[in-house]
Amino acid sequence: MSVLDSKVPKGPLKTKWTDYKNHIDLVNPANKRNIDVIVVGTGLAGGSAAATLAELGYNVKTFCYQDSPRRAHSIAAQGGINAAKNYQGDGDSTYRLFYDTVKGGDYRSREANVYRLAEVSANIIDQCVAQGVPFARDYGGLLDNRSFGGVLVSRTFYAKGQTGQQLLLGAYSAMNRQIARGKITPFNRHEMLDVVKVDGKARGIIARDLVTGEIERHSAHAVVIASGGYGNVYFLSTNAMGSNATAAWKIHKKGAFFANPCYTQIHPTCIPRSGDYQSKLTLMSESLRNDGRIWVPKNMDDVMAIREGKKKPTDLSEDERDYYLERRYPAFGNLVPRDVASRAAKERCDAGYGVNATGEAVYLDFASAIQRYGVEQAKIHNISNASADKIYELGAAIVKAKYGNLFQMYEKIVDQDPYKTPMMIYPAVHYTMGGVWVDYNLMTTVEGLYCIGEANFSDHGANRLGASALMQGLADGYFVLPYTIGDYLSHEIRTGKIATDTPEFDAAEKEVTDKINFFVNNKGSHSVDYYHKKLGNIMWEKCGMSRNAEGLKEAMAEIKALREDFYKNVSVPGTATELNAELEKAGRVADFLELGELFAKDALEREESCGGHFREESVEIGGEQAGEAKRNDVDFAFVSAWEYKGEPGDAVLHKEELEFNEIELKQRSYK
Amino acid sequence: MNLTLKIWRQSNAQDKGKMVDYKVTEISEHMSFLEMMDVLNEQLINKGEEPVAFDHDCREGICGMCSMFINGEAHGPDRGVTTCQLHMRMFKDGDTITIEPFRAKAFPVIKDLVVDRSSFDRIQHAGGYISVNTSGNTQDANGIPISKHAADEAMDAATCIGCGACVASCKNASAMLFVGAKVSQYALLPQGQVEAVDRVQNMVAQMDLEGFGNCTNTGACEVECPKGISLENIARMNREFLSANVKS
Numbered sequence: 001m002s003v004l005d006s007k008v009p010k011g012p013l014k015t016k017w018t019d020y021k022n023h024i025d026l027v028n029p030a031n032k033r034n035i036d037v038i039v040v041g042t043g044l045a046g047g048s049a050a051a052t053l054a055e056l057g058y059n060v061k062t063f064c065y066q067d068s069p070r071r072a073h074s075i076a077a078q079g080g081i082n083a084a085k086n087y088q089g090d091g092d093s094t095y096r097l098f099y100d101t102v103k104g105g106d107y108r109s110r111e112a113n114v115y116r117l118a119e120v121s122a123n124i125i126d127q128c129v130a131q132g133v134p135f136a137r138d139y140g141g142l143l144d145n146r147s148f149g150g151v152l153v154s155r156t157f158y159a160k161g162q163t164g165q166q167l168l169l170g171a172y173s174a175m176n177r178q179i180a181r182g183k184i185t186p187f188n189r190h191e192m193l194d195v196v197k198v199d200g201k202a203r204g205i206i207a208r209d210l211v212t213g214e215i216e217r218h219s220a221h222a223v224v225i226a227s228g229g230y231g232n233v234y235f236l237s238t239n240a241m242g243s244n245a246t247a248a249w250k251i252h253k254k255g256a257f258f259a260n261p262c263y264t265q266i267h268p269t270c271i272p273r274s275g276d277y278q279s280k281l282t283l284m285s286e287s288l289r290n291d292g293r294i295w296v297p298k299n300m301d302d303v304m305a306i307r308e309g310k311k312k313p314t315d316l317s318e319d320e321r322d323y324y325l326e327r328r329y330p331a332f333g334n335l336v337p338r339d340v341a342s343r344a345a346k347e348r349c350d351a352g353y354g355v356n357a358t359g360e361a362v363y364l365d366f367a368s369a370i371q372r373y374g375v376e377q378a379k380i381h382n383i384s385n386a387s388a389d390k391i392y393e394l395g396a397a398i399v400k401a402k403y404g405n406l407f408q409m410y411e412k413i414v415d416q417d418p419y420k421t422p423m424m425i426y427p428a429v430h431y432t433m434g435g436v437w438v439d440y441n442l443m444t445t446v447e448g449l450y451c452i453g454e455a456n457f458s459d460h461g462a463n464r465l466g467a468s469a470l471m472q473g474l475a476d477g478y479f480v481l482p483y484t485i486g487d488y489l490s491h492e493i494r495t496g497k498i499a500t501d502t503p504e505f506d507a508a509e510k511e512v513t514d515k516i517n518f519f520v521n522n523k524g525s526h527s528v529d530y531y532h533k534k535l536g537n538i539m540w541e542k543c544g545m546s547r548n549a550e551g552l553k554e555a556m557a558e559i560k561a562l563r564e565d566f567y568k569n570v571s572v573p574g575t576a577t578e579l580n581a582e583l584e585k586a587g588r589v590a591d592f593l594e595l596g597e598l599f600a601k602d603a604l605e606r607e608e609s610c611g612g613h614f615r616e617e618s619v620e621i622g623g624e625q626a627g628e629a630k631r632n633d634v635d636f637a638f639v640s641a642w643e644y645k646g647e648p649g650d651a652v653l654h655k656e657e658l659e660f661n662e663i664e665l666k667q668r669s670y671k
Numbered sequence: 672m673n674l675t676l677k678i679w680r681q682s683n684a685q686d687k688g689k690m691v692d693y694k695v696t697e698i699s700e701h702m703s704f705l706e707m708m709d710v711l712n713e714q715l716i717n718k719g720e721e722p723v724a725f726d727h728d729c730r731e732g733i734c735g736m737c738s739m740f741i742n743g744e745a746h747g748p749d750r751g752v753t754t755c756q757l758h759m760r761m762f763k764d765g766d767t768i769t770i771e772p773f774r775a776k777a778f779p780v781i782k783d784l785v786v787d788r789s790s791f792d793r794i795q796h797a798g799g800y801i802s803v804n805t806s807g808n809t810q811d812a813n814g815i816p817i818s819k820h821a822a823d824e825a826m827d828a829a830t831c832i833g834c835g836a837c838v839a840s841c842k843n844a845s846a847m848l849f850v851g852a853k854v855s856q857y858a859l860l861p862q863g864q865v866e867a868v869d870r871v872q873n874m875v876a877q878m879d880l881e882g883f884g885n886c887t888n889t890g891a892c893e894v895e896c897p898k899g900i901s902l903e904n905i906a907r908m909n910r911e912f913l914s915a916n917v918k919s
Contacts, residue, residue, distance in 0.1 A: 052805045067726065068792050070833055071734040087813060123807035130809040132801045132862045134826040141816030159826055165733055166829060173800035180796045188789070211781055240728040274701045279709055280730045409732065412749075412756050413703075478805050527716045529709075573721050578683065579782045581724060582716065 004257070004641055004656045007439040008112040013662050017116045020440075021483055025490035032057030035489050036498070038205055038220040040192045040247050042069030042175070044168055044470055045453025046226030048477030051174035054183035056482060058489070061218055062175070063187045063207055065242055065584070070172045073228060073240040074473060077164025078285035078406065080146060080156035081470040083121040088145050092153040094118045099663060101468060104150045104337050105433070105461020106611035106631060107665050108260070108639070110658065112440060113458045120479040121471050125157055127478060131170040135159050148466035149286055150337035150670070156467045161285050161406045167470055171477070190216075191584065192247045193512045195223055195254050195449060198504045202251075202449035206505070206512045210584065213577040215513055217505045219498035222448045222485055225251055226477070229432035229454040231264070233592045233599065234544075235536025237429035238270060238283040244588035245595050248436050248455050256444035257641040257654060259457035260434035261595065262603035265464055265612045266545050267430035268341035271413055272361040281428040282413060284364070284406055286466040289334045291369035291399065292423070294341070295321045296353040296362050303353050313355070313363055313422050324348055332670040339463045339612045340670060342427035343629075346545050349426070356424055365422035370395035427545060431469060433460040433612065434602070437641040437656075441484035442476060445641075450485060452476035457639065462611025516576045519586045524569035528585040531566045535559065535589070535596055543600050548616040552604040556597055556649060563593040597648035602640055605653065608632035624671065633665050672698050672764035676711065678723055679771045681780050688780065690769075700760040704747060705730060705737065707759055724783040732756040732897065735832030738839070739784055740771040745836035745895045753834060753897045773839035776882045777846070788835050790881035791849060797877035798870040799853050801862050821859050828855040830898045837892035837900070843884030848892040850878050851904035858911050868915040875912055 009020045027035065035058050039050040042064040054060040064072060084097040097118040102109055125143070129135065135157050136144040145154040159166040178184040189210040196204040196219075204219035230245035231237035252258045269284045297303050298320055305311035324344055326333045336344075345362050348354070355361050374395025378386040386394070396419050400407065407418050414424070436444050436451040438458055444451050453473040460468065542555035566589070574580040609618040609629035618630045639656040673696045681688030695711050702710075705727050712722035728736040737754040741747035747757045762768065772780050777790040803809060817825075829852070837848035854871050857863025863870070886905060893902045 048805065055804055066728060066734070066736060067788060068833065070792075070795075071728060071736050073729060073734070076729050076731055076733050085812070120807070125812040126809045127803075127805060127807045129812040129815065130801070130803045130862060132825075132857055132860050134822050134829050134856065134860065135812075136826075137817055137819045137822040139819050141818050141822075142813050159829075162733070162830060165832075166826075169829065173795070174805055176792075176795045177800040177802060186792075188792075238731075240734060241730055242728050275699055277699065277702050277706050277710060279703070279706050282731045408751065409756070412732075412752055412758065415758070415760065479807055527713055529713065571716060571719075573716055573719065579724055579785060582722060 004437070004654050005439065006110060006656060007441055008110070009440065013111065013115050016112055017119055024483060024487040027486055027490045027493060029057050031493040033059070034496070035059065035492060036061070036220040037222050037224060037485070038063070038218055039224045039226060040205065041072065041226035041228060041453070041455070043072035043074035043226065043228060043453060044164070044171055044473030045477045046224070047072065047168065047171035047175055048474050049224055049226060049452060049481050050184055051171060051178055052478055052482045053485070054178035060178070060184045061187060061220065062184055063190045063192050063205070065189065065191045065210060067189055069175055069186060069188065070169060072168060073243050074168045074470070075165045076240065077470055078161040078283065079148065079287035080158035080163045080467040081124065081167060081474070082148070082155050082465070082467045083125045083157060083471065084118055084155060085122050085125060087143060088154045090153045092155050096153065097121060097155065100151045101459070101465060102461065102663050103668060104463055104465040106463050106668055107461065107633065107637065107660065107663070108263070108610055108658065109459055109461030111660060111662060116480065117459050117472060117475050120475045123479060124471065124474045128167060128170050131173060133159065133166045133170045146287055147290055147335065149289060149335045149341065150332070150465045158287070161287070161403060164470060167474065171474070193250065193587065194508045195251050196504050196508045197254055197446065198498070198502065201447045203498050204500060204505065206508050208512070211579050213575070213580065215509055217500040217509060219500045221489055221492045221495060221498065222450065224450040224452060224481065224485070225436065225455050226453045227455050229435065230592070230595055231429045231432050233535065233596050234429040234539045235532050236273065236278060236281050236540070238267060238281050241280060244591070246588050246591045248451070249591040249595055251436065251444065251446065251449060251451070253644050255446045255644070256449060256451070257437040257643055258435070258598065259437035259639050259641045260462070260602065261599040261642070262543070262606060262613050263433035263462045263611060264429060265338055265431040265433060266342045266427045268338055268345055268427050269364060269425045270428035270430070271410065272356055272358065272424055272426040282409065283428070283430060284410060284423065284425060286338065288364060288403060288406060289341070291402070292334065292364040292366050293323055293368055294325050294334055294362055294364055295323045296348050296355060298322045300352065303355065306355050307357060322353070329670045336670045337463060337465060342545055343614060345427055360426045361424040362426065363422035364425045366399055366418065367422070370399055370419070373398035431464055433457065433462060433464055437639070441487065442481050443484070443488065448488060450481060452481055462613055515587065516583065519570070519572040519583055520574070520576050522570055522572065524571040526569050526571060528570060528572065528582055528589050531562060531570060532585070532589045532592070534562055535593060538562070539596055539599070543603055546614045546616050547603050549604060552600045555600040556604070559593060559597040559600065560649065563597070566590065566593055594648045598642055598651055601649060601651065602642065605640060606636060608636045610636070625667065625669065631667070637665070672700065672759070672762070674698055674762065675767040677767060677769045678784070680723070680783055683782055684779055698759055700758070702759045703730070703755060704741070704757040704759065705755050724785050726785050727755055730755040733832060735834040738773045738786060738834055740773055740839055742769050745773065745839040746897055751897060751899060753832070773835050775838045775844035777844065778835060778838060790883070791833050791835065791846070793881060794846070794850055794874055794877045795853065798873040801857065802866060815861055817860060825856045825859040828852045828859065828900065828904055831900050832898055834897065836895045836897060838883065840891040840895040841884065842889060842891070843887060845886045846878050846883040847886040847905045847908065848896065848900055848902070850874055851908035852900045854908040854911055855904040858907060867911065868918050871908065871911040871915045872919065
């Protein structure tokens, strides 16, 4: 019997969540006033959870490393948020959203969690509209939708290309209301550096004030981690510079199992890198694939001519172009899921068809869309015999209304006009499906310690569909955690205030202080970034879009050696008692250097290809699907949950077997 | 290209601070401004000196964390960009670039180029929300039709990233554009009407309390705003404020 208990309620899938809510224990309002909750991270998941818990009456403390909760990296999500509203009448339903998410995740997520997610999705939209989130609307004043990769319906709600920003500002506004009431105390420019356990239960955290360097103790009856994903283990990713795994990794080291670390999403539409000085990569929303067509030249001569600047992409006629997604996947075309689109781009570029100097770029072309919209607009405006220029102008205006800010962003970075010449794109690390293992209640393997949003592993399986991250973050924070945590806290009403002058807090604080003192006193010869870049390079080369056993074994050894070197030779200037960005980075990179090794170990253990995890040893040999990823449901239909044992390489694997009762496991065909 | 940088160094809030000169070489025109700063900092660390502290996070122009005053302009010489989106192609070989923090009484310097903008948060606490419980038990999202025009205009106001460039650019260090944008977003939407009177009064009162200056319609804020927030938002806030004072 596994030590893992997912605590999924009994009963039919469709009524599990309702039945669960009807039977959990509640905390009476007077008692809620005596209960404290800590929320680490204030993005969509943390912000919405903090606001809701405070509204229910708990005393909430929030922690974020940014100067304001409004800056959490959820803000950078562009394309949209899914919800099974079926406003378009195109056959959407809770079941279909559930089905698409499980299938999109390559059958590696927990059915009951995903169904609950789909179930509450519609409420999110109602909630956000009531908060004043300015979603896009049509001329009748009703909400507009767009379509995203991996699905056949239009269920994505959006606010231009800034949906994450608007949803986060909505959650932030809900927080503001509670801050004004004194129910949330925000600790901005603070970083959580450890969790404190008392008698096996999470009872508080140790945090550092990033301005003064002061180490603080904060106690609570429950701790919620909502600190986002670990994409920055690759150094270059679309994550913010400060995005880190420290909170998640520290709780892992204190007993929370870490699940499926190898499931990483490499997003297909990012701006290609331009040089060694590159500090981060910029995503271009997947929504662009609604109207953009992806291609490379058919002939190698044209590739060379383009690279040498002798030809422009617009010089190539239709039959000189290889729209490889439309060719390989006629049913889904340019809207195949992210992992499929990314691997297809890599396949073409590895074969030598990349269109920029580095050989790592493909085209995303809007010419057909501009033409199509132009003709449609000319009809709408009753312009007969419109000239080609007029049609272009009308069409470009529609494309601008839909993606204007993305086009502007692209132009600022690349210095090319995407209305006139196709964009160049290449895959980049974007999202991590893996994360802290949680049960149905979103509780980790440590009692009273919860994990929500991207930081947990639960809902996206081995691959996340577009516009589902925002959905999960807000579902966890607004609608799931507030119920499940109440069930736990109902047993805490007699506990009273948790003291911080205890041996447990002393020990945790000492551990944190020792580490900080080590870094500032080490006086080594290399900067933190030197190590972070080296780690990123190992991760990208050996744990990137495609992986094999040999490379993964090398990665584990190389990361371990790099970590040892880091502890000998890292240099952190400045002191511990001031604002010190290098010290902050040192702590985060130290954790990435451990996480990276576990990542490679997990990828090595999973000898199948599924979702974002592609093992070169596991591909379809013959038939229509030849060369596509080959999943192995007989041996690998489980969640890998790793228990920390002192060194990342010594972590012990626990398996949560995945049962599929509602969905038949099939090969994920988008052909 | 090779550049001379004149950078404001101030070790903490109490320190007097001064401009210090640095040289950087072999800067590519494709680098972002902050990548150029990374090169400088790597150079300083390798020499055993303290790197320049500056705020930054998303590096794609949406989080509003970066905040430099470059050659006398918030977010530098380009238009419609934050510092992280500014590219070195805007400069030429041999240039001297002056880099200072955003300066305003309500934005005290924390260290070097890092300032404290928590005054913006406190203005939002005073009224930057609609008082609706997060239970999800509200009416159906399509229950309140909102004209596309109003929704688009509200979105244009809501696009503010709260970076503070408007304050830094204003000779009076006024926060009217920032507050005007938030007031406008809610004023344009039916959901925001219920609390409109209290909202504008409370937010304006907090803005004054924080020590921001008054608006004298210079318009520098609009020019320097990386998100193109229009002066109309200030006019709308003034109208809301006036009508709130008449009503209450």
